[in-house]
Amino acid sequence: MLIPLSVGLVLLILLGLWWAIHSGQFESLDSEAERILKDD
Amino acid sequence: MLTSVTTDTPNAPERQVLPELATTTARVVDDPQEWQAFSTPVAAPVATADPQAGEWSSYISVEGMHCAACALNVESALLGVPGVSRAEVDAASKRARVQWHAGRVKPSAWFDAVRRAGYDAIPAHDPVGRLQRQSETRLALWQWAVAGFCMMQVMMYAAPEYVYGPGEIPADSLRLLHWAGWVLSLPVLVFSCTPYWKSAWHDLKARRVGMDLPVALGMAIAFVVSSLATFAPGGWWGDTVYFDSFTMFVFFLLTGRWLTLRLRDRTAGALDEVLNRLPEAVQRQTEPGVWEQVSARQLRVDDVIRVNPGERFVADGQLLDVDTWVEEALLTGESHPQERRVGDQVLAGSHNLSQQVMVRITQLGADTRHAQIVGLMHDAALDKPRVGQLADRWAKPFLWGVLVAALAAFAYGAAQGWPHAVMAAVSVLIVTCPCALSLATPSALIAAAGRMAREGVLVRKVQALEALSQVDTVVFDKTGTLTTGLSGVERVWQPHLPSTGLAQPQPEAAGLEVTTRHAWAALAAASNHPVARAVASWVATSEQPLSHGVTSIREVPGEGLEGEWESPTGLQRLRLGSLRFCEAWPGVHVPESARSATVHVVTEGQWWMSLLLAEQLRPDAQATLDALQAMGLTVHLMSGDRPEQVQRMAQQCGLDEGRAHGHCTPQDKLDRLRQLQAQGHRLLMVGDGFNDMPVLAGADVSMAFAQAVPLAQAHADVVALGGRLMVVAHLIGLARQTLSVVRGSLMWALAYNFLAIPVAVLGGLPPALAGLGMAASSLWVVLRALPLNKTPSQTHSV
Numbered sequence: 001m002l003i004p005l006s007v008g009l010v011l012l013i014l015l016g017l018w019w020a021i022h023s024g025q026f027e028s029l030d031s032e033a034e035r036i037l038k039d040d
Numbered sequence: 041m042l043t044s045v046t047t048d049t050p051n052a053p054e055r056q057v058l059p060e061l062a063t064t065t066a067r068v069v070d071d072p073q074e075w076q077a078f079s080t081p082v083a084a085p086v087a088t089a090d091p092q093a094g095e096w097s098s099y100i101s102v103e104g105m106h107c108a109a110c111a112l113n114v115e116s117a118l119l120g121v122p123g124v125s126r127a128e129v130d131a132a133s134k135r136a137r138v139q140w141h142a143g144r145v146k147p148s149a150w151f152d153a154v155r156r157a158g159y160d161a162i163p164a165h166d167p168v169g170r171l172q173r174q175s176e177t178r179l180a181l182w183q184w185a186v187a188g189f190c191m192m193q194v195m196m197y198a199a200p201e202y203v204y205g206p207g208e209i210p211a212d213s214l215r216l217l218h219w220a221g222w223v224l225s226l227p228v229l230v231f232s233c234t235p236y237w238k239s240a241w242h243d244l245k246a247r248r249v250g251m252d253l254p255v256a257l258g259m260a261i262a263f264v265v266s267s268l269a270t271f272a273p274g275g276w277w278g279d280t281v282y283f284d285s286f287t288m289f290v291f292f293l294l295t296g297r298w299l300t301l302r303l304r305d306r307t308a309g310a311l312d313e314v315l316n317r318l319p320e321a322v323q324r325q326t327e328p329g330v331w332e333q334v335s336a337r338q339l340r341v342d343d344v345i346r347v348n349p350g351e352r353f354v355a356d357g358q359l360l361d362v363d364t365w366v367e368e369a370l371l372t373g374e375s376h377p378q379e380r381r382v383g384d385q386v387l388a389g390s391h392n393l394s395q396q397v398m399v400r401i402t403q404l405g406a407d408t409r410h411a412q413i414v415g416l417m418h419d420a421a422l423d424k425p426r427v428g429q430l431a432d433r434w435a436k437p438f439l440w441g442v443l444v445a446a447l448a449a450f451a452y453g454a455a456q457g458w459p460h461a462v463m464a465a466v467s468v469l470i471v472t473c474p475c476a477l478s479l480a481t482p483s484a485l486i487a488a489a490g491r492m493a494r495e496g497v498l499v500r501k502v503q504a505l506e507a508l509s510q511v512d513t514v515v516f517d518k519t520g521t522l523t524t525g526l527s528g529v530e531r532v533w534q535p536h537l538p539s540t541g542l543a544q545p546q547p548e549a550a551g552l553e554v555t556t557r558h559a560w561a562a563l564a565a566a567s568n569h570p571v572a573r574a575v576a577s578w579v580a581t582s583e584q585p586l587s588h589g590v591t592s593i594r595e596v597p598g599e600g601l602e603g604e605w606e607s608p609t610g611l612q613r614l615r616l617g618s619l620r621f622c623e624a625w626p627g628v629h630v631p632e633s634a635r636s637a638t639v640h641v642v643t644e645g646q647w648w649m650s651l652l653l654a655e656q657l658r659p660d661a662q663a664t665l666d667a668l669q670a671m672g673l674t675v676h677l678m679s680g681d682r683p684e685q686v687q688r689m690a691q692q693c694g695l696d697e698g699r700a701h702g703h704c705t706p707q708d709k710l711d712r713l714r715q716l717q718a719q720g721h722r723l724l725m726v727g728d729g730f731n732d733m734p735v736l737a738g739a740d741v742s743m744a745f746a747q748a749v750p751l752a753q754a755h756a757d758v759v760a761l762g763g764r765l766m767v768v769a770h771l772i773g774l775a776r777q778t779l780s781v782v783r784g785s786l787m788w789a790l791a792y793n794f795l796a797i798p799v800a801v802l803g804g805l806p807p808a809l810a811g812l813g814m815a816a817s818s819l820w821v822v823l824r825a826l827p828l829n830k831t832p833s834q835t836h837s838v
Contacts, residue, residue, distance in 0.1 A: 010193045
């Protein structure tokens, strides 16, 4: 029972990954980290 | 002509910029027609909206940033300009995205804001190329992530079989586990393996064995056998599934591929930055005799433009006034000059060689230059030096050998049963890594080229790196290469003045009237020679109409310019050039005190003026020569300038007197070059290509600085932007390092294959390990290349 559930979960995760990559979240991994150093 | 380039020291003289170019920059970026090149409109499509009224999103390249704090500075500078709504600056890629409203601010305003903050901004000209690379990178990331996640989950399903013995797991649970593994291997098969399917398909269609064919075959066999074992466990294929091995080796392969892609991306990004320029400014005729400077993009069919020697024809056109020689090497590969007569067609992208000409435009194209250069870079990146070509030649028979070995493994393993045999064959197919043979060279070359691109050096021909590693002699040109060019007039001699001449005079003090200055400027502007450019900028006035009744301008390479001037007192012939050139007219005699001047101006029968142009050695010239000599290289200096001047410069930078030669005509330079080559030396020639094209072409490796004429830039193996001479020493050092990395990687790849294949044939290698081995060897080869990309870190002082 749990096994088909895990399959479904992974497929959902893949969908989420697709969205994350194509909405540009992985473009620049450093600039967001540096943003906390801004004064304002 | 290019505008500002960063210099090393605050006091170093900048290159001469003709007065009109400073405003050209502003005019060009403020032109709505230019915006399409580096911006996209934000809200409504351009067709319906007036470009002046909407929001635009522009991409620019920012130079001079060396850390994240700089990026923040630039961002706040941009956001401080009213009319700019968003600004995002990325320090890693040195790009910025600026969103601004066309009705409220002009681009030149925020370009200036960046400059006032201390950085330089250039429009990023490659929205299409960048988007394409972005989508490729995203796809690769997606494929890798899918393989990674599925691999991890499939491992979980496979784990019980490793832990429990056969028969201990209930049959229906086992089937469920196999089914789950199959389901999650599907995304991997469909998404992540596609590069291999595509490549294998192309190979099959072309009827040849490529690198990816054995890999694709191995993947296919592993998946098919495992699927059969899942759904029909009773057959000859056995009931063991290999989904864990399958997903794992796909993941490892894609990791190697991802790293190579990132490296390529970084390099391409750096090279793109280096190629970003302001659009070319071209002189266009508005009325007969009146010229204006416009961006190449604004030209229309039937416009008449003027092209100087060494410059590029920006569009197809018909020659109007004089015959000239052109060079079409970038288009047709034909490197011999071609003669073109009045009425003939000249092609966009070819270079004008001999005379200033007028051309009527017959056809405009897309921005051919950028496309051309990018195309050249791509070709150059695919070109491999001899070492790499050797590896490629071996790859083909090697791959056939792999297929044979796979069959042998199958035959050998058949004794232990079909499943074993199949898996042994799969292992052989996967473990062999000829891609290490074919990856070793490109990864090292690309890493090295990327590192040089960050220093502003464009390696156009990748074979040049190999030649550079073997260079033992460096020949420098003087003006503009070893020196920063001619930066002004030090002394002037005239007929009725004391023989010592005037020091540091302005043109007015030298008694030149405005009409005369305009005439000289018009004559001097017809050439790109550094001396001509220096004279032109000295006599230039603030309003410089671009034509002053000087016609029939003729340039004699290595000597000077001649033209006919409709002066207030009648038609006069003018000559501007070397002593020999000017005294060739009977009756012209330059007095003794003025004979050591750099350039002379005479009319028929009379000497008018002589100018001594100031020249300064580049700040790092001495250090560079020391570094080169410390690396064991011999340095020569060859120049067409007067020997006294050449010796003076040589002394200033510590060069041996015997190695500095003055009064060299282009033929002299070529002869000396050939002599050195006949003695077995390998030469790097560093020059600006002006009058030197055959010399640049004749050297083993040639390097041009950015001030070089476009023709030299187009032909030199290496183009250096920026004014630092040290890049020559860095480049040679890096080339040597690169070649040693390449050789080392090839040895590793060979050793790995010789060890791994026998083990796999004998059946001793499970497919998962095979995948690991293959990916590890590819990765290792790529990783060996990575240090080439690193800039040496500075030592910290305590």
